Amino acid sequence: MAKLVGYANFKRSNPMTDRFDMRAFHHVEFLCGDAQTTAARWSYALGMPLVARSDLSTGNTRFASHVIGSGSIRFVFTAPTSSSDALDDAHPSVTTTPRAMREYVARHGLSAVAVAIHVEDAREAFERAVAGGAKPAMPPRTTPADGGCVVSEVLLHADGDALLRFVSGASADGATGFLPGYAPTGAALDETYGFVRLDHVVSNVAQLLPAVDYLIKAVGLHQFAEFTAEDVGTPFSGLNSMVLASNNESVLLPLNEPTTGSARKSQIQTYLEQHDGPGVQHIAIKTDDIFATAELCDELGILADRDDQGVLLQIFTKPIGDRATLFLEVIQRIGCDEGGAVEQKGGCGGFGKGNFHELFRAIEELETRAGINTAASPPRPSAGA
Structure with missing residues (x-):
């Protein structure tokens, strides 16, 4: 087990122990009561334009999800608009049902539901993480189109409900604004505030x-x-x-x-x-x-x-x-x-x-x-x- 020794006694080293290839953070998803309003507030405050969406305007009647970004940063704001307890195959990156979203927001308020990491292979990441003791949350889900995006999840904390999400595939690089199932807005990611x-x-x-x-x-x-x-x-x-x-x-x-x-x-x-x-x-x-x-x-x-x-x-x-x-x-x-x-x-x-x-x-x-x-x-x- 890890042991605390304090700032003065800690010696930094890098043993290169990753169980699979991790590249960088991919996005953070927040659950909230109103995705459009929350995303607009953060967009204005941080100078990050809306880069992608999935809502009524794209034919999504289950939840609203708005993505803002700058550089490689993607903040996703999602709110349920139905009480369904089923997943939507058109949105492989959304692995929480609308009913579960409501329960999460009622318990935590505005909160980060998922920290997503861009990995080489989300299927392998899931399998190796679970083999190492991670609590599984969602087995790999694949979208055949757009480069076969794969998304999987384990719990970020063993005793919590936040998620550690793994994302891979050609469409996971953000080139179209965000992941499959989201409509890009065409906004330029010009790092307005740096x-x-x-x-x-x-x-x-x-x-x-x-x-x-x-x-x-x-x-x-x-x-x-x-x-x-x-x-x-x-x-x-x-x-x-x-x-x-x-x-x-x-x-x-x-x-x-x-x-x-x-x-x-x-x-x-x-x-x-x-x-x-x-x-x-x-x-x-x-x-x-x-x-x-x-x-x-x-x-x-x-x-x-x-x-x-x-x-x-x-x-x-x-x-x-x-x-x-x-x-x-x-x-x-x-x-x-x-x-x-x-x-x-x-x-x-x-x-x-x-x-x-x-x-x-x-x-x-x-x-x-x-x-x-x-x-x-x-x-x-x-x-x-």
């Missing part, structure tokens, strides 16, 4: 080490970084965190757990309560010029940190929806580009202990003002204790 790709996707779980072991055994990810309450916490609350990475370190999946016995609830605990279980806490989107992206950088307070490989610049939004759960991060990594000859190395600049502490402190202050982090009773010990 967003180029997804950097990392962070989950909150009740117990860190079992969640880490689950993903390491199922997918083969390796430990990239870690932090404890002593590294990033405040005098009032804390967390433990591990960052997992693929061989090419382009797929970065950090996980956080709450620590206990403090004057206030850990913000990870308040997330678990607000979200009603484990799930995606925040998504980092990469820019090559955070100052141009944020513009009001002095007022917004861009955080800077570095490690032996490069510099890390970050800024975070407040919670996006009605619940104190999901938020976004804008990130720039400087260095590790080998003189600009090749694409920058994944994870360049690490994860910034100082930045992490400032984020934790800011969220703690927000939750204290909202009155949702009072430690009412002593919780059970954490997995990292």
Whole structure:
């Protein structure tokens, strides 16, 4: 089992242990109550145009799904428009029935239902992940047209309902806007605000080490970084965190757990309560010029940190929806580009202990003002204790 040793004692290495070929993040899908409205809000705020859709205008009477994008980023917003409990073969990438969508939104609110990874072979990825202990969610589904797109899914967390989705096939490269079953809008992906790709996707779980072991055994990810309450916490609350990475370190999946016995609830605990279980806490989107992206950088307070490989610049939004759960991060990594000859190395600049502490402190202050982090009773010990 993985073991926490703290930021100062952790030694980064890459044992190249992926169980199958993982290329990069492909998309993140969110379930919500109204896909068109939610997508329009995010499109306006992030400068990402609508690139594909599946709804009444395309003959889909079961659900509405709108895709916005910039660079290689694809955010998918889906809402049920029927109560059907059957899947639709015309949409292989949508593997949740409308009835299950309703139940998911009722439980979690606006939430990331699936983190999708572009893999060499989604069928092989599913088989090897399940053989490694992953809990299966959807066996491979294939669309013969458009290059034979294959989609499969396992649970992202063994005790949760979010999905780790595998996507492969010629039509999975986004050339037509998105996957089969979606109508492209023809919008240009000109990176209006400078967003180029997804950097990392962070989950909150009740117990860190079992969640880490689950993903390491199922997918083969390796430990990239870690932090404890002593590294990033405040005098009032804390967390433990591990960052997992693929061989090419382009797929970065950090996980956080709450620590206990403090004057206030850990913000990870308040997330678990607000979200009603484990799930995606925040998504980092990469820019090559955070100052141009944020513009009001002095007022917004861009955080800077570095490690032996490069510099890390970050800024975070407040919670996006009605619940104190999901938020976004804008990130720039400087260095590790080998003189600009090749694409920058994944994870360049690490994860910034100082930045992490400032984020934790800011969220703690927000939750204290909202009155949702009072430690009412002593919780059970954490997995990292």
